[in-house]
Amino acid sequence: MDSSYREGGRPRLPVRAKIATMAGGTAARVSRMAGRDGSVIGGIVGLRLEPGLLSMLAQGRQVALVTGTNGKTTTTRLITAALGVLGQEVASNAFGANMEAGLTSALSRAPDATMAVLETDEKYIPAMIAATRPRVVVLLNLSRDQMDRAAEIWLLARRWREALASAPGCRVVANADDPLVAWAASGAREVTWVAAGQRWREDSWCCPNCGAHLRRDGDDWSCHECSNRRPPVSWVLADEVMIDPSGIARQIELALPGRANRSNAVVALAAADAFGVKVPSGLRALRTVTSVAGRYTQVRRRGTELRLLLAKNPAGWLEALDVLAPAPVPVLLAVNAQGPDGRDTSWLWDVDYRRLRDRTVLVGGERRIDLAVRLEADEVPFRLVNDLDEAITMAREPVIEVLANYTAFQQYRAVLGRTE
Secondary structure, eight states, rough: OOOOOOSOOOOOOHHHHHHHHHHHHHHHHHHHHHHHOOOTTHHHHHHHEEEEEEEEOOOOOOTEEEOOOSSSSHHHHHHHHHHHTTOEEEOOOOOOOOSSHHHHHHHHHHHHOEEEEOOOOGGGGHHHHHHOOSSSEEEEOOOOOOTTTTHHHHHHHHHHHHHHOOTTTTTTEEEEHHHHHHHHTSSSSEEEEEOOOOOOTTTBBOOOTTOOOOEEEEEEEEEEESSSSSSOEEEEETTTTTTTOOEEEEEOSSSOOHHHHHHHHHHHHHHTTTTTTOOOHHHHHHTOOOOOTTOOOEEEEEEEEEEEEEEOOOOHHHHHTTOOOTTTTOEEEEOSSSSSOOSSSSSGGSSSGGGGGGSSEESSTTTHHHHHHHHHTTTTTOOSSSSHHHHHHHOSSSSEEEEEHHHHHHHHHHHOOOOO
16 A cells, blocks of 8 residues: 555645644643543644644545534434444544534544544534535534624525535535525535424524525425425434335434434434445444433432533523423523623523423523523523522422533533533
8 A cells, every 4th residue: 555545545644744633632631631621722732733734634534524503412423323333433523622623633533533423613614614525514403593603694504505515525414494404505416305303493484595484384395486495305204203215214212302312313314324324223323322422411419310401592492491301390590601602691582481380490500690580581480599509409309400501511510520
């Protein structure tokens, strides 16, 4: 074999890239020794020394990029599990470090992996497509999130469409039930359409192609002013049953709860199919996933069982509230407004909290007063708490559901001492 190539056909890194990778690895190890996760710093250091490092690390790999407003981390984990049945190492940023430095770190940690599944922030998809030349791009959904830092979602959809139209050799796996996603994906040369569902529709009542009002009939949608309509699908989620392109129906029995995760699973199977994973094998692998970066983890503290749920925006809260244990199990809600969350908490007014009226509700997080005002408007009784232990003391119940947005969720994980 040509000495410029590694085993498996991947090109060897130039000396400068090797030095950058080694320096990044050292920085990551030091970060972990200091008690941090080290999932980003290695990429930051490596990219400072070699700005083209991500492209170099991606060469010769079969890459899948996964993006969307909600479900990125879970779907990335599910696709990685499904690809595991092929018996090859798979690189992945399993804990959500989804910008350029995080992707670079993930590939650096797995130099011999011939496949990679990389969660990607929706704002950075065009640049990451250019850098990694993916075999597959997965588009889950698109709705408002972190509006103080992210672009308006129609602008994001337009950028996705332009990037995919100029990405030869890339297959797109897209949710046909989301009109913004479908319009963005329709610019690609090869698309696998999945009927994965769209419960949150408040951001997609208008046609992204012409701006007219969309007609809705169940999951079907169409524009009455132009030819834009829901494309024909080849993978279908119907409640707890998945129908694959051959017409075979199978039960989706996951360890992860809720319809949103069944939706993620169908998309994951469609993406894995593009890599040659057979549906039965992929489905068995998906059933082994019990927790995703701490989500759905159950932890015992001071005699109380806590289950951790993450929700970052109105669409995510809609799904998370659906998987809460039934009343009278108490729930702790926590909201922060740090940089990763978005500074603007006005989105709380788009969430319907009335379903919580029949249970004990505890409110924590740095912006608990904002959340308390919202709950009061929905006539939901609540009590304010400062931390997890105070919530446990107030609830006096053997089980508590904990539902938090991103940084509040991470703070609780740190207190509980769990990494997975």
